[in-house]
Amino acid sequence: MSLRVAALAERLRRLPQGLQFIAVGGSAAATHLMVVLLLVGGAGMAPLLANVLAFLVAFGVSYSGHAWLTFADQKAPHAQALPRFFLVACSSFALNELLYYLALHQLHWHYAWSLVAVLIVVAVFTFVAAKCWAFTHAAPHGAP
Numbered sequence: 001m002s003l004r005v006a007a008l009a010e011r012l013r014r015l016p017q018g019l020q021f022i023a024v025g026g027s028a029a030a031t032h033l034m035v036v037l038l039l040v041g042g043a044g045m046a047p048l049l050a051n052v053l054a055f056l057v058a059f060g061v062s063y064s065g066h067a068w069l070t071f072a073d074q075k076a077p078h079a080q081a082l083p084r085f086f087l088v089a090c091s092s093f094a095l096n097e098l099l100y101y102l103a104l105h106q107l108h109w110h111y112a113w114s115l116v117a118v119l120i121v122v123a124v125f126t127f128v129a130a131k132c133w134a135f136t137h138a139a140p141h142g143a144p
Contacts, residue, residue, distance in 0.1 A: 012069055013069065013072075017070060017071075017131075018127075020069050020070040021066070021070045021123075021127050023065075023069075024061075024062065024065030024066050024069055024070050025062065025123050025126070025127075027061055027065060028058045028059075028061040028062035028065065029058070029119045029123070031054075031057060031058045031061045032051075032054045032055065032057070032058035032115075032119065033054070033112070033115060033116065033119070035050070035053065035054035035057050035058070036050045036051055036054045036111075036112075036115060037112065039053060039054070040111060047100075047104065047111040047115075048097065048100070048101065048104075051096070051097065051100060051115070052097075055089075055093045055096070059086070059089050062085075062089065063082065063085050063086075063089070066085065066130060066135065067081060067082075067085075067135070070130075070135075071130060071131065071134075071135035074131075074135045074136060074137055075137050076134075076135045076136060076137045076138075077137070080137070080138060081134055081135050084133060084134035084135075085130060085134040085135065087134070088126060088129040088130055088133070088134045089126070091125075091129070092122045092125055092126045092129075095122050095125060096118050096119070096122045099117075099118040099121060099122070100114055100115060100118045103117065103118060
C-alpha cells in the first residue's frame with residue numbers, strides 16, 4: 001500500500017463512527033447513483049431495473065467499506081457479518097425500491113433526484129441495523 005493510501009486509511013480510522021458510515025455510505029450511494037445514471041441515460045434501461053443492478057454493484061462497496069472501516073472494531077467474523085449485512089442491505093433495498101417507486105409514480109419526481117432522496121432516507125435504517133445486528137459479534141451457541 002502506498003504511503004498516501006496508508007495515511008488516508010489512518011485518517012479515516014480516526015474519524016467518529018458516524019462520519020465513517022457517511023464516508024462509506026456516500027461512496028456506495030455515489031456508486032449506486034452513477035450505475036443508475038449510466039444504465040438509464042447510457043443504455044436506456046428502465047430506472048427500476050437499473051436500480052436493482054446498481055444495488056448489487058454498490059453492495060460490494062458498502063460491505064467492504066463497513067467491514068474494513070465503520071464496524072471493524074466490532075470484530076464480527078465475515079462468515080457471520082456478510083450474510084447478516086446482505087439481509088440488512090436487501091431489507092434496505094426493498095424499502096429503497098418501494099420509496100423509489102412512490103417518488104417516481106406517485107410524486108412524479110425526476111428519477112435521479114428521487115433516488116438521491118431515497119438513498120438518504122434509507123441510510124438511517126441501514127446504519128442502525130448494521131450497528132446493532134449485522135456487525136455485532138455473536139458468541140457461538142453455548143458460549144457465555
